[in-house]
Amino acid sequence: MIKINNINFQEIKQKLQVKKPWDDVIIFVLNILIAIPLFIILHQNLINPNWFLNIDRVILFIVMIVVIQIILRLLRKFIIPCIIVYLLVLGYGSTIGNYGFNNVYDDYNSMMYSMSYNPYPQDIIIAKLLPFPNKSKIINAIEYQNPKVRNFAVMATSKYFKDLKGYSEYRTIIQCFAVFKEINGRWNYVSDPKAGDYIATATESLLYFSGDCDDHSILMAACVRAIGGTPRLIHTKGHIYPEILIGSHADLEKVNFLIKNILFPNESRDKKLFYHVDERGQIWMNLDYTARYPGGPFLSEEILGALTLD
Template identity: 60%
Template sequence: MIKLGNLNYQTLKERLRIKSPWDSIIIFLLSILFTIPVFIIAHQKLIDLEWPIHLDRILLFILITTAFHLILKAMRRITLISIIIYVLTLLYGTIFGGYGFVSVFDDYRSMIYAMTEDPNPQDLIVSKLLPFPNKYKIIKAVEYDNPRIRSYALRATTKNFRKVKGYNEYFTLIQCFAVFKEINSNWNYVSDPKGRDYIATASETLPYLSGDCDDHSIFMAACIKSIGGIPRLIHTKGHIYPEIYIGDKKSDLEAVNYLIKKELFSRESKGQSLHYHIDERGKIWLNLDYTADYPGGPFMNEEILGALTLD
């Protein structure tokens, strides 16, 4: 018989055994805890079948929970050890910057919210687009390395959303949304001279925060790029507007959707959907038009003719 100090194997098993009905309760709760991170991963990787009320995801959650429940029930004598391993794994991730308690909570919260408040995808951007009008003039006008442009962007980040905690992975995006809020809250639309397409540089637009759609797009792109964001401009038949790259994973979209609708722009986006494009490489781009009250506001629903990425 195996002995551990003054304890033999049988005695150790008895000491680790949890008596009924607590063993059933703990096994059920532990099954739920194990299910959450696995379900998050499965939800992000599997194709959304778009069943009513997300019935496919509900069945998936039940299936994973049942599987863990059966496994833990078969291993009921080492349930206490399972609990300790689970908690230590998440504790290690929390301390050393891996997948920990906060990550599980944030991912699960964002995922559940996205399942009840679906973002609204638009048409897929195809690779064969028309040449972007005034491309080189616009690139030159996006003066992201101009000290005055960067100073404006920095002031916007100190004025908006400084008290938002957590979301370290989306820290730069939050600051870009602060820039969006500052610009769109103060933008004054002014038309170009009649019969002429006047393109103002970002520094020219700065003193008055005024201009037409291409002036707004250039200025927004310059400010966002100056603080580490990745903007792009979209050209339609009669309009130009900016977008921002938010990621290429479903979890990025869910997290940003939650951030905008629950943390940053809850009043402006109440009852609204998040509008975005997915390009041919799977990258997700969020609308930042001057007509939008929040990042991801409604598009003007015009056919896309060209895209100019400023990375």
């Protein structure tokens, strides 16, 4: 009985083996297929020291390839079961789990695009900020619960990017970018009266899409918040502009890919994204009226105050 079982095991073992040189080819291909999603996961969760030409990431990928290659060579006799396990894991992630074939493809594109077109970080973390000018008036003017503001924002989301498939995780940010596109495409700069600052409410600015920087910021913040986004206003010397909360550095990679490759490819071609990092490591992206795409260049970089609308 034992001899029969041994024979059967040997037969099964031989059937699962791949003859040379195809076993080396399959091992190499399987190595790459395993290394890419694993590298993406590590890349998103490890601190990025921002070495020149992403040398740290290159070294990480090479080390992974070597380690995986050694492991697969040790499992050479069971290469077919390894392939089946790999396909089952990704198949499960695609149908039932949270990470499958589409996620690997999207994350890979985002990572490579970010490495090729690095955003421009403004890692300005200020311990003490000055009081925000006209704070109470501005907060009252951001009428995000007003039906007119909400309806305008909803209209913008129906006008732009509505047919974009996938990226459900970033749907709110994409819709806020639609609001940005609509407002900035119509905005007409008009100075305040000489007597002093005139703070227009969001509904007031909806009439003619005209006003100065604080009027634009109020309208943008109100519309972004009306559809679930998190805006804040930045005060610099003689200027106020709005920003939107993007999230983590991993989120920035995906948003960078979306802006430059899908949403605003013409406006952002060969240009960098500008953003700030707050004390909690969260990314805030510029939505100023001077920008032709989200994350456009700052008009003024010296931050004097910040007003966050939670």
